[in-house]
Amino acid sequence: MVISDAVRSAIDAEIAKYPEKRGALLAALHLVQREHGWIAPETAKAIAEIFEIRAIEVMEVVTFYNMFLDRPQGRHQVRVCTNLPCSLRGARELVHTLEQHLGVEAGETTPDGRIHLGHEECLGACAWAPMMRIDDTYYENLDAEQAKKILDSLK
Amino acid sequence: MQKAPFITSYLTEHTADDAFATLAGYRAHGGYEAARRALTQMSPEQVVELLKDAGLQGRGGAGFSTGMKWSFMPKDSDKPKYLVCNADESEPGSFKDRLLLERAPHQMLEGILIGAFATGADKTFVYVRGEYAHPANVLQRALDECYAAGIFGANCLGTDLRHDVVVTRGAGAYICGEETGLLESLEGKKGQPRKKPPFPAQFGAFGMPTTVNNVETFSHVPHVVAKGADWFRGFGTEKSPGTTIFGVSGHVKRPGLYELPLGTRLDEIVFEHAGGPPDGRKVKGVIPGGMSMPILPASQLDVPMANEFLRERKTMLGTGGVMVMHDATCMVRVGCIITYFFRDESCGQCTQCREGTGWLHKIMQRIERGAGSPADLDLLLDVASKMEGQTICAFADAAAWPVQGLLRHFREDFEEHVKQGKCPFPESFEL
Numbered sequence: 001m002v003i004s005d006a007v008r009s010a011i012d013a014e015i016a017k018y019p020e021k022r023g024a025l026l027a028a029l030h031l032v033q034r035e036h037g038w039i040a041p042e043t044a045k046a047i048a049e050i051f052e053i054r055a056i057e058v059m060e061v062v063t064f065y066n067m068f069l070d071r072p073q074g075r076h077q078v079r080v081c082t083n084l085p086c087s088l089r090g091a092r093e094l095v096h097t098l099e100q101h102l103g104v105e106a107g108e109t110t111p112d113g114r115i116h117l118g119h120e121e122c123l124g125a126c127a128w129a130p131m132m133r134i135d136d137t138y139y140e141n142l143d144a145e146q147a148k149k150i151l152d153s154l155k
Numbered sequence: 156m157q158k159a160p161f162i163t164s165y166l167t168e169h170t171a172d173d174a175f176a177t178l179a180g181y182r183a184h185g186g187y188e189a190a191r192r193a194l195t196q197m198s199p200e201q202v203v204e205l206l207k208d209a210g211l212q213g214r215g216g217a218g219f220s221t222g223m224k225w226s227f228m229p230k231d232s233d234k235p236k237y238l239v240c241n242a243d244e245s246e247p248g249s250f251k252d253r254l255l256l257e258r259a260p261h262q263m264l265e266g267i268l269i270g271a272f273a274t275g276a277d278k279t280f281v282y283v284r285g286e287y288a289h290p291a292n293v294l295q296r297a298l299d300e301c302y303a304a305g306i307f308g309a310n311c312l313g314t315d316l317r318h319d320v321v322v323t324r325g326a327g328a329y330i331c332g333e334e335t336g337l338l339e340s341l342e343g344k345k346g347q348p349r350k351k352p353p354f355p356a357q358f359g360a361f362g363m364p365t366t367v368n369n370v371e372t373f374s375h376v377p378h379v380v381a382k383g384a385d386w387f388r389g390f391g392t393e394k395s396p397g398t399t400i401f402g403v404s405g406h407v408k409r410p411g412l413y414e415l416p417l418g419t420r421l422d423e424i425v426f427e428h429a430g431g432p433p434d435g436r437k438v439k440g441v442i443p444g445g446m447s448m449p450i451l452p453a454s455q456l457d458v459p460m461a462n463e464f465l466r467e468r469k470t471m472l473g474t475g476g477v478m479v480m481h482d483a484t485c486m487v488r489v490g491c492i493i494t495y496f497f498r499d500e501s502c503g504q505c506t507q508c509r510e511g512t513g514w515l516h517k518i519m520q521r522i523e524r525g526a527g528s529p530a531d532l533d534l535l536l537d538v539a540s541k542m543e544g545q546t547i548c549a550f551a552d553a554a555a556w557p558v559q560g561l562l563r564h565f566r567e568d569f570e571e572h573v574k575q576g577k578c579p580f581p582e583s584f585e586l
């Protein structure tokens with residue numbers, strides 16, 4: 001079974017909120033990705049069946065949005081904001097420190113599959129820069145030591 | 156994030172109090188009484204007129220009259236009608252809506268309820284940017300409380316008004332803040348903006364009449380209804396009434412949020428409130444309203460923060476995101492970051508935008524590396540001018556304006572790069 005019963009019924013609850021089924025597609029992708037970590041081709045096919053659209057249409061949506069992953073990318077998504085307000089306050093230096101600490105470059109996953117490090121556009125935390133998002137949580141007002149410790153604590 | 160702005164006014168007076176995010180805490184400060192008054196003692200037309208009299212303008216960037224916008228919703232249509240609350244907040248340098256969602260969700264919901272009554276809308280979709288997982292959860296909790304208390308649903312506040320609210324999450328695409336890109340995304344599609352006309356008031360979400368307003372715009376509404384147009388006009392300027400929440404970031408001692416009347420001078424915000432640059436540095440330039448808005452040099456910070464004054468300086472209030480840069484900052488690097496962002500976020504539908512944003516970034520980078528030629532400066536301006544007013548949405552203009560602003564006020568920085576064949580600002584932030 002590609003999509004679990006629990007996620008399937010959560011998707012149905014989302015569908016009920018919209019005048020057209022497809023309105024719940026983004027919600028469904030969030031739900032499925034939370035369970036699977038990414039949207040695999042066979043998952044896209046299963047979602048397409050629920051929404052009565054083609055799998056290619058699901059993949060078009062997946063690839064349009066930054067938060068949806070069309071390949072597995074490690075257990076934790078670490079994203080450092082490098083837009084202007086954060087860069088003015090040391091975000092680029094922070095990315096370099098974390099690259100060295102993890103031994104990967106931004107855009108790569110650690111060999112143990114623990115962390116995918118990347119940079120991201122403005123996340124709405126400009127006054128508390130530099131900052132990073134790990135999965136669904138924001139970490140603000142970071143310094144290099146703190147940030148390294150936070151990464152070390154990820155399982 | 157901080158729980159309340161460093162300076163508060165009516166929108167943020169209680170945001171330091173955790174309880175204010177709950178229904179009981181909100182009600183303790185008179186919450187939902189303005190909606191009750193609108194629903195039971197006013198007609199929809201009176202609410203619209205009141206907003207027009209107050210002169211409330213949208214706080215999402217374009218500054219359009221909210222009362223006017225609400226009056227465009229068709230009255231005699233038998234189709235369902237929708238409101239959309241734009242909580243996509245992705246304009247770099249903007250972070251005020253996050254505070255309002257996290258710390259004052261009921262204030263916004265009360266504004267939505269009043270809007271539903273005034274426009275006859277059946278349903279509101281609150282479109283929250285995907286990365287705002289926590290704000291979306293806080294909002295959903297507040298909404299659940301409302302349903303349990305009969306504020307939304309079949310009989311809103313015990314009246315015969317029926318209205319439902321749905322919290323929708325985006326998934327990381329700046330262009331979904333543009334209202335028709337948002338509508339596409341709401342329909343489960345790629346967030347590519349629509350050609351206009353038809354405008355959302357005729358053909359909006361799921362093809363139905365729709366009005367889109369920003370989080371902060373809705374949050375002002377209960378205050379206008381509770382205290383009146385004259386009270387509201389007691390804040391701000393004649394043409395731009397009310398307060399707004401300025402988000403100050405970059406090279407200042409006290410970055411953060413400040414709720415101040417529109418028309419507050421930019422130098423007052425940067426120096427008096429935010430403390431100016433640290434380490435005895437001087438200001439070089441300030442972007443006054445989020446990254447799409449052209450920069451101002453240090454010599455032009457004596458401007459009141461309202462569109463009627465900012466326009467004279469060829470810039471705009473935008474989202475009130477104030478980004479401060481000190482005198483060691485390389486403005487070509489600033490240009491590189493800005494053009495990278497727009498290149499990355501273009502939805503790609505229009506050639507001028509797709510190609511233009513790519514070119515702007517390439518030329519910027521070339522100049523920063525020291526490999527630019529004197530002709531590159533005018534080439535930047537040429538590319539930028541060809542992007543203006545040509546495309547399906549205002550994104551391409553928003554990408555062109557900041558480049559024009561940088562060259563208008565900091566052309567010397569660009570010339571020095573070309574002349575010296577390298578970046579002349581060794582102490583600038585890293586790229």
Ligand SMILES: Cc1cc2nc3c(=O)[nH]c(=O)nc-3n(C[C@H](O)[C@H](O)[C@H](O)COP(=O)(O)O)c2cc1C
Nearest residue numbers: 213214215241243244245332333334368369372549
């Ligand atoms: C590229 C682009 C991005 C935008 N992003 C946002 C946004 O994140 N939030 C927002 O409220 N408005 C945004 N807007 C403005 C909306 O299109 C729309 O004007 C606004 O939501 C209307 O609400 P208001 O009248 O209350 O300001 C954006 C516009 C453009 C062109």
Ligand code: SF4
Nearest residue numbers: 502504505508546548
């Ligand atoms: S201007 Fe740019 S972002 Fe807007 S519709 Fe055209 S390509 Fe897309």
